[in-house]
Amino acid sequence: MAQHHHHEHEGIALADAAKTAFEKSGEQWTDMRASVFDALSGFVKPASAYDIAEAVSNAQGRRVAANSVYRILDLFVTANLARRVESVNAYVANAHPDCLHDCIFLVCDNCGQATHIDDDSLSAGVRTAARKAGFSPERPVIEVHGRCSDCE
Amino acid sequence: MAQHHHHEHEGIALADAAKTAFEKSGEQWTDMRASVFDALSGFVKPASAYDIAEAVSNAQGRRVAANSVYRILDLFVTANLARRVESVNAYVANAHPDCLHDCIFLVCDNCGQATHIDDDSLSAGVRTAARKAGFSPERPVIEVHGRCSDCE
DNA sequence: TTGCCAAATGTTATGTTGTAACTTACAACG
DNA sequence: CGTTGTAAGTTACAACATAACATTTGGCAA
Missing domain, CATH: 3.30.1490.190 (Ferric-uptake regulator, C-terminal dimerisarion domain)
Structure with a gap:
């Protein structure tokens, strides 16, 4: 187990923590970004940008392009709200956006x-x-x- | 530096070592495979399958499909003649196919x-x-x- | 209010990486 | 010679990623 304690968030609490951390890093928490984050954190496995695009599309009843999802995922990774798993070309939500780890x-x-x-x-x-x-x-x-x- | 000594091969010696190791693992060292290995070891940076396909195509004056290169690269990785660098979707030749490391x-x-x-x-x-x-x-x-x- | 700017998102197109399915070539062996 | 098995070719497509440009939105100054 890790050597230090994390605040592990989930569900609404996780989304709130994400929103807070994101805004603290100077970005806007828009509906679209919230939807992408919800979709991402709803997966139990690492999700590809296309998986997420499809999930958001379903949730919103309209077509959302992978393109837009990539942009938002990049912001999330930069702000430590999400991580990219390189060897599977996919992303996971970060349950403790406040602490930075390798x-x-x-x-x-x-x-x-x-x-x-x-x-x-x-x-x-x-x-x-x-x-x-x-x-x-x-x-x-x-x-x-x-x-x-x-x-x- | 590493804690143990390697036989580092290069050029012809590397290709020979590769051939030997590959055949020891029960595979045939065909012209095509030799060409792919030459191309791979000719790059100074990790090369994508498409980079290699292009290099082999040039070397042979005919079109070689990426497809075929992938098959051969997979064999090479299995036989430890090459490594895949996951975070850049590319391959490098292994200069010491005899020893297995993480x-x-x-x-x-x-x-x-x-x-x-x-x-x-x-x-x-x-x-x-x-x-x-x-x-x-x-x-x-x-x-x-x-x-x-x-x-x- | 109007007009302008900048950020966010949409749209379309295309580039790159990776597999699948099936065919053809060729060497080994009876 | 024909059978068999591996290698390689061919074609098609799936999956992942980015580029270029258009549109929308929200804030803010005139």
């Missing part, structure tokens, strides 16, 4: 579920190893593929 | 270069952390984005 995703190759753990000592080790090689680390990507506890 | 890529966001380091203690730590979370790790993906020494 987080580690555990991606089940069987069911597609992704959980995440924060282990700052590990990611610090990765950053240190990079610096030792003369590299300036900015964004570690640490994702582990395998089997989740439900699938093994 | 390797760590350092990807420069400025010039696109990717170097790699092997640090078995780090990747072991990642695997251990995953197991602690009830997850069975099979394939860690550890890639660090940032600036290489030439670009900072």
Whole structure:
């Protein structure tokens, strides 16, 4: 488990926390952005931009282009409201937008579920190893593929 | 630097080592596969399947479909002759196909270069952390984005 | 109120990455 | 020679991502 305590949010509380964090970073919490965030946090697995576009389209009864979703997801990732899981081309909502971590995703190759753990000592080790090689680390990507506890 | 010694191959020696390792894993070293490997190892940066298809097409004076390249790259990755860099959707040749590591890529966001380091203690730590979370790790993906020494 | 500006979103098009399904070529072997 | 199996070709399409430009909206100053 992580070494420090998080305020884990869910449902309305999560959306509220997201809104607050987002506005604190100087962005507007529009209806569209709220819809995208709702859709994203409604998925139990990492969702692609197209998955989200479809979910928002259904929720709103009108066609929403993936394009618009990408723009908003980029803002979310920048503001730490969402994370991109690189090895599956998909996004997850961040349950604690207030704290910034190099987080580690555990991606089940069987069911597609992704959980995440924060282990700052590990990611610090990765950053240190990079610096030792003369590299300036900015964004570690640490994702582990395998089997989740439900699938093994 | 890594904690153990590698036989680093390059040029003809690399291709020979690849051929040997590939055949040891029960696959045929065909002209097409040799061409793909040559193209791949000719790039200084991670190359997409399409980059390689184009290089092979040029080298052979005929159209080679990306499709075929993907098939061969998959075999290479399985046989540890090549690695996929997940966060950039591209492949690099493996200079020491004989030893199996969870390797760590350092990807420069400025010039696109990717170097790699092997640090078995780090990747072991990642695997251990995953197991602690009830997850069975099979394939860690550890890639660090940032600036290489030439670009900072 | 009107007119203007900037941010957000819509629209359309296109580029890039990745697979699927089926066909053809070719070498090994009886 | 024909059968069999692997490799590679061909075509089509699915999935992921971005570019360029048009439209809408909301704030604000004249």
